[in-house]
Amino acid sequence: MRGLVLRKRMRFVLRNSNIGRICPFRPGPFMHLSKYFLPVLKEAPREAEIVSHQLMLRAGMIRQQSAGIYSWLPLGLKVLRKVEQIVREEQNRAGAVEVLMPTIQSADLWRESGRYDDYGKEMLRITDRHERDMLFGPTNEEMITDIFRSYVRSYKDLPLNLYHIQWKFRDEVRPRFGVMRGREFLMKDAYSFDLDEAGARTAYYRMFVSYLRTFDRLGVKAIPMRADTGPIGGDLSHEFLILADTGESEVFCHKSYLDLQAPDAGVDYGNDDLIAGIVGDWTAAYAGTDEVHDEAEWMKIPADERVNARGIEIGHIFNFGTKYSEPMGAKVTGPDGKDHVVHMGSYGIGPSRVVAALIEAGHDENGIVWPASAAPFDVGLINLRQGDEATDAACADLYSQMQNAGLDPLYDDTDNRAGGKFALADLIGLPWQLIVGPRGLKAGEVELKNRASGERESLTMEAAMNRLTAWRSQMKARYGG
């Protein structure tokens, strides 16, 4: 049994590497389901309680390896990478610069900030062979501050915002809900450095706007809410929450948030007034989680304009002044020739949690409904009669047409029956299903199904391709992707 599985997987690897050699200019291996690795489950494992966890397991996206620790299987990894890339592009657009810091850190840095003792059991502490105290990083304020102080000497090098996207480990007392609250999780954490408080505030606003754009691109309505600064400290903090019934926090906000439009890709991050204005628009009305909820303010809103719901936190931004720069000596020389302790902020998004949150926000009884930007593939090409000469040829033709048009299709070329293929396509939630069968082909038609609306339409192959390429251009125009 095990041998068979291994042989199958070996064959898969070999096939794909061969394709890579034969077609070196293809962006990736051909995505034929028969040669992919998509271990789907008909029934959800019992331990999965919430719908995103169930669907991620059923759709073969993740595998639990230990409490709160997961392997990412091909389909899940593809979504994770897409989320990560959108986050990256929007960070870059806002002027942040990517670095990559290690997962393992030395305890010494944390002793400098005083957090080695404060952080408690949530921090996984490790001893290396030389008996040195190390730790698996739960966050990177200390390390980034160390990098900053090692190189930056002048106010002329500010403002600076460095970020990375790296695995974190927090030894949560109680991991749960799959990757929604894992112990190991992927986080984008950005850190801003400014000469003074005003500069830090502007840096904070830029990240605020960057987050609005990021979540808009991910197809979710994220509402910024005033938040507790918690153990990280500081006086300015917002959480970004998406509304979902399974959310962990109770949220209270004015319904006007549901209609606000995120700024478009051309937003000028160099225009401080513009950026501050956008933040103003997005903070004018009441919005808060149960932690900071102000019942008196809330009651001032007319009852029919109140939104009281559950929310999932997918981003959190902090301005914490000199909390780390002071004890760690991160200073620059100012225009006045004197040393100034830099003002800092940190800005986090958890892409691994976002993947689960997207499912919480987008699913139905048949499975996942991905937003276009994060879907693992654009189109599921469904061959209803594998082995039939005409349908095989039509599928091969459509497949290469889609590739040439910049679409990313997954071709279900297995010899499963129609019902199984439909069920699978619905489960993994690709935006489109292009259905090709002998019956339709006789009439010169294929079927195009929209996963979100469920609408199915019979049309010629040419018309179907036009529809798909138009959709792709529309996405590209909207997001510049």
Added chain:
RNA sequence: CGGGGCAUGGCGCAGUCUGGUAGCGCACCUGGUUUGGGACCAGGGGGUCGCAAGUUCGAAUCUUGCUGCCCCGACCA
């Protein structure tokens, strides 16, 4: 960290009370018939029943200890 629960093939479960050497559905393999919303027939493979010790002629089942996992609460991307 407090409270509760679970652990039997890849997944979902029965069997445990009342001890007699492991079963069902799905999945998987072979052959055949099928093929537009999770097909059918026939045959087949796969499980030290979480681990350890104990009681017993005999333990999935009883006892003790351990481990893992899940749920509720307090905390967090």
